[in-house]
Amino acid sequence: MGVVAGAIVRTNDCFQIACVTKKYPIFFMLSDLLNAKSRILREYLQVRTGRVIALPTYRMEGVRLNENVAILGGAASPVGKMQGVSEDGIQQLEHEVLAKLVVEALADAGLEKSDVGSMIFTLPRPYTQQKYFATFMANYLRLPCDGLVMEVMGNGMTPALAFQTAIDQVRLGRTKVALALGVNFETGTPSAEHMMSSMRATGDVDFHTPFGFTPISWYAMDAVRYIHEHNSSREDIASVAVKNRRHAMDNPIAQYRKPMSLDDVLAQRPIVEPLGLFEVPGRGDGAVCLVVASEDVARGTGKPFVRVKGEGFYHEGAHQISEMPNDMISFEAAKIAGAKAFLNAGISAKNLDLAEIYAPCTIVEILVAEALGLCPRGQGARQAANGETSVGGRIPICTSGGLLSRGHPAYVTALYSYFEVLEQLRGRGGARQVSDAELGIVCTELGNYNAAMVHVLEAVA
Amino acid sequence: MGVVAGAIVRTNDCFQIACVTKKYPIFFMLSDLLNAKSRILREYLQVRTGRVIALPTYRMEGVRLNENVAILGGAASPVGKMQGVSEDGIQQLEHEVLAKLVVEALADAGLEKSDVGSMIFTLPRPYTQQKYFATFMANYLRLPCDGLVMEVMGNGMTPALAFQTAIDQVRLGRTKVALALGVNFETGTPSAEHMMSSMRATGDVDFHTPFGFTPISWYAMDAVRYIHEHNSSREDIASVAVKNRRHAMDNPIAQYRKPMSLDDVLAQRPIVEPLGLFEVPGRGDGAVCLVVASEDVARGTGKPFVRVKGEGFYHEGAHQISEMPNDMISFEAAKIAGAKAFLNAGISAKNLDLAEIYAPCTIVEILVAEALGLCPRGQGARQAANGETSVGGRIPICTSGGLLSRGHPAYVTALYSYFEVLEQLRGRGGARQVSDAELGIVCTELGNYNAAMVHVLEAVA
Amino acid sequence: MTNDVQQMTGKRAYPPRKSEFTQVFWDGVAQGRFRTTKCGKCERTSFPPKPICPHCWSDQVSWTDLSGHGVLYSATTVHAGPAAFAADLPYRVGIVDLDEGMRVATRILDDTKLDEPVELVALAYEDGPLYGARRAPADK
């Protein structure tokens, strides 16, 4: 019983000691082994296993990043109303909903509990009673972790930051498998009250909020400027909502799936002119869990997976508006983040088969498509109206139905975007499947696209 | 004017293109260059600079992590009451306080605005009116970033997670210099009301909160068990508060600096038995900014700095209590995180010159000191009473005055801990200086030390 | 197996929420019956009860009765509490290790000392149940 460490196994990127007394393998970064005297290594293993360890010999060959990270699986609840208390005092609880998805996602990935070593959560809404939700869930799932367990926050980009940070845990060698997950429950709070909080978010509390700016008012001003500069029309812009509804009709987890015509969209009451009710996002609850892992783990499952082929982030150093006048609707950060991701992936925009874009309003999808080079400047609205961004078109955008129809539980919305591309690249898109989909992107933002994060994802059979 | 990229410079860890039209140098990970066809690289540079770029030739030699990251500088406001509105309607605003510290910290580091490429914030308290504080600050400081800009949250570990994530941005090659920073304003809210929120944090909202558990009640139960098992005494445990007050008297940014005797501590009214008012943390506002950078940048400044020599994180998969009975006061996560950090640094606990420990109550410092191997099991209280953990003693702990006397603005507290070790390792500890301090640690937690994060820091002259 | 139900005046200071799943537990407590979940796959029990086994993540869980007996692992008396609990101050809370090998945190209703045997007791408030622990009778 004295010898617990079976072997130090050299994998692609870090050493692994399989401890027969623990369910959880212990990983070392090579840098640990390079630094450690064998006495210190023995001390460490003693703490981890509670036993005296015999050390096999090992050789070091320099530190190497876990370059390739994959999405192996995921699970997402239908978007809709989950929060609220029924007459008999019964309610859905965030942690019960999310725990179920974690188990589903792991099964989808072909992995087990003991494989998981990190959980990066999106911050829940303040309406979630259980605070310190991440560590609460680590307990609820009784999951020891060597990679970070934390909640992250960055406006609508929150879920993308969780996804990126989960990837980073794998890349830094802290774990082989990490979860990016979260829950957004908010429908228990009425909109006018919710806006009392959100109005303090998308702008300056002292220099914007007092005038009554709301989050979507900024996008409305993008639309007004776009129409002004490019001789576009409300009709062309609104066609994005129609297209996305058509996509959502084929997405079983979408919040809004009833057929909808352009006339239906145009007939709605105005919310922030020129945008009407169907051109701005509804509110919803949602929960998602994604499983990311090093590519060697992914290959080991024998299942199809998706490789994170490229990533790009950029913050332009502004929030809602730049105090120095600029071309507000050129979405500089999306341009740069996209170019970084394409460079990192070694591809061009024209290589893409589909794109999931974080676009709370119709106009935003158009401006991002232009910034990323999916549509020429000033032509995005027209091309959407022409069907070029529909499933079956030149470059399908928001096959999930997007924020307007799939739904927008804001702090987990982008996790739904990654989930959609994961499904598409594994050929599971059903009636909305993009044929031969091999390369997709997810693009998310914060502010008025003052920062953007782009991931290029690639199907691996 | 056609050629903008001056040169592709090979540094230690990533390539850098100095663009003369931009203040901000553009970094590449070698993996980008390995993947990129020169056409794609040109497309990228065109987006970043708005110009056509002539590309010099470059050679790739494999991907390498930025292994060594350093703390170069920092600035911290005195802990105390900052929040609140005066009679004439004037108040201190979080962003004004923090912006000033950012500028101070950069000056301390010997760097400039244009060097900084990432900001990882601690989540502000809900009492901070300005929401989406991170991106608000990116605008306020007009700071474009290639590394992540976000807020992180993990209970009392929040600042350590921000610090780790800032380090990770550098290590992953996204930036050479990152800020770990945050502000905790809370004293505008009375304690009984604040506890209505914090009681929902340190336990299960449905299975703990209804009984009236408060955050520090868990630590009190540690104290009760410790006295019971180790024949310790309230007096020995309370000596930690006296020792830390003595340290704080020499720390100009500490919140509580009046002399205090053991009798003073024991005479206070009970808060959570056996702990009285001076054995539990007061409340305070605070703000801190730390500058982390790759070691080559640090060396370039010609100033003394602190190397992040080792890091360790572990979450045991429990929250406040383990549902399976265990030895609650052995602080398993601190043991493992400590062992990981020591292994990563290639040192043993006995090599340390000082330790800053996140300890909201006296007992916690004792239990962590034991878990980390700074004191033998069951001897921590006695050794504190004997002066072994005082400045001048065998292993000085919490030279800053710790959470009890330096102060505890919770969501930034650990940033103060890193700041203290930074000051000590640069010989700036004043009257509380640990002589010949070369190696220190910071240890932080969440829950009832259900997770711990340890950083080993080393002075570099 | 049922435990004592103590009638309490007034309402709970901070009532627990009930999901479709956890209401089974709370409805039991109202009748002095303590139950939790047991996994059909790894056969381990969990507390609080959960629809997914935290040990092996199986959803094959079923309800099992608890004796409500254990020993006091630790406790403290709270003198400064949240606004909602002001009327209760000071009050005692603690950690109980149940005979079935589970650790529970709850209100401690008397001055039981560490490592002494305790029993759970249901507290029937006007708006619903809670529970606490007190010294176990000597004959148990």
Next chain:
Amino acid sequence: MTNDVQQMTGKRAYPPRKSEFTQVFWDGVAQGRFRTTKCGKCERTSFPPKPICPHCWSDQVSWTDLSGHGVLYSATTVHAGPAAFAADLPYRVGIVDLDEGMRVATRILDDTKLDEPVELVALAYEDGPLYGARRAPADK
């Protein structure tokens, strides 16, 4: 240089906070005077006013007067707003590019079209000042 001050009835729906630093700005607005900060090091201006220059991070800033004149860059009419603004609905907000090369977001008080000249006007509510923008007189 001062701009019009328009007397308003009632209080501001969501009053801005004032720091020791920003009160200089708000006190000026109350008198129809728009000011912001200019950097003594890089000589660039900033809006909102800041004690640290956002362009070069110097703290050598001083106050400088603004003409309050510019053009409307974009605008929208808000029909669904936060509870505090319910009484104002619908209302128009927009973005103004000032002649001094700064971009400001504020209430738009009329139907000015994009790229048309506007001027800032102080709004003196009973509890303190705000401001808005309206079509600039033709003679300016």
